[in-house]
Amino acid sequence: MSRRAFGGVLGASAAAVGAVGLSAAQATPKLPQSPAAQERPFRAAPARNSPRPNILFVLADDLGWADLSSYGSPHIKTPHLDRLAGQGVRFTDAYSGSATCSPTRISLYTGRYPGRIKAGLDEPLEEEATVGIDPTHPTLASLLRESGYATAMIGKWHCGFLPDYSPTRSGWDEFFGNFSGSLEYYSKLSSVGEYDLYEGDVQHKDLRYYTTVLTERASEYIGRRHDRPWLLNLNFTTPHWPWLAEGDVEEAARLEKLIKAGGPEGRMALGHPDGGSIDTYRRMVEGLDQSIGTVLAALKRSGRERDTLVVFSSDNGGERFSYSWPLSGAKSTLQEGGIRVPTIVRWPARIDPGQVSHEPVFTPDWTATLLEIAGTRPKASHPLDGTSLAGYLLRGEDAPTRDLFWRVRGERALRRGQWKYYRAAKDKAPLRDGKDQLHDLKQDSREWADRSAHEPALLAELKAVWERIDAELLPYPSSE
Structure with a gap:
């Protein structure tokens, strides 16, 4: 069974189970107080002079709409992301560009519907895929680099495989991460048993917990002395399966053994049909929150926090152990639970804290928005499908109607x-x-x-x- 088929089965079953379970739980327990309770409706701040910002775009993997405490989770505690929301704008009606990993990433990097390129028709790209983002296609990174930005990607790419496709061929100066859609968090093995941690286009050995490794790399990049503004796409694989929190080394070793054994069972080992729990998922999301807190602390130490625009989002809705009440559906579906995602924006120099926006937005909008804020235009040959929110966020204009x-x-x-x-x-x-x-x-x-x-x-x-x-x-x- 392919990852696409496997994910579709899981998404459908998760939607069905979630609908039944959540219907029975309509008497939701009182939620703990969070920054969301102190928010006010969004209003653009008066115009202020500021340099072109650094851009830190943090993407979680399969994180559900209500998996953060500031979005209503009754059992997952995410103080760092809640604090980020309290320092900026929390979007309640934000969406991913598609219902699975690689199409959404394509929509972010190109600013266009995934179906405009062949790679976007695979939902998602599998390890045997021979398509990807063509290196000649303009991307967020290539356009920003042309306008003077340093560009880096740390984490999951999932938009094509070597030797033809790579972030360093599509506008990112630096890449440290994985090419495939998933990997075992310790051994770094993909579902086909290949080691999948790279620096540039060369394998890099590090057998520590992957989320920790990415956190260290991102903190190091932010802490450098940069002589120009930068774009950092920080793409965690957390909380995508396999369900492994830091320290779950025995279960990681079992999965590694299955993957190396090959065959159908090995191919499906990363899908982890016999593993995981609500508590493991909680630990994964809380670990992600801690990692983001570490990265944001590095940003503060760099002295560039005020002039850095931070966006946090997810590539699609949640899966088996995700909490998305009251939404129906899950990853792989176009119901709200499959595409509505938590999204937070912070830019201290230009956006006031403690706000909430109910305007519908989706992934390609952020591409258009970031390009406009950076003073960069898309190529006429590749018009964007996203709509810039810069006027709404910065100039007090009405949110775009589309x-x-x-x-x-x-x-x-x-x-x-x-x-x-x-x-x-x-x-x-x-x-x-x-x-x-x-x-x-x-x-x-x-x-x-x-x-x-x-x-x-x-x-x-x-x-x-x-x-x-x-x-x-x-x-x-x-x-x-």
């Missing part, structure tokens, strides 16, 4: 304001019959009240918009 579009095989979604057009894939949501639906997310974030019979004209309009955008993209191979 439609957010998603597609995965057999499934479609489009959001306009409070309304969401959605069609489920029959094999992922058989109870929904694969029919066109309309949901009022302001009233029903769980997406169970289908309003299509009450708003047939709006449903038809949103469906037509979705199909117009879809017609501009590459088609999925007919065999799919």
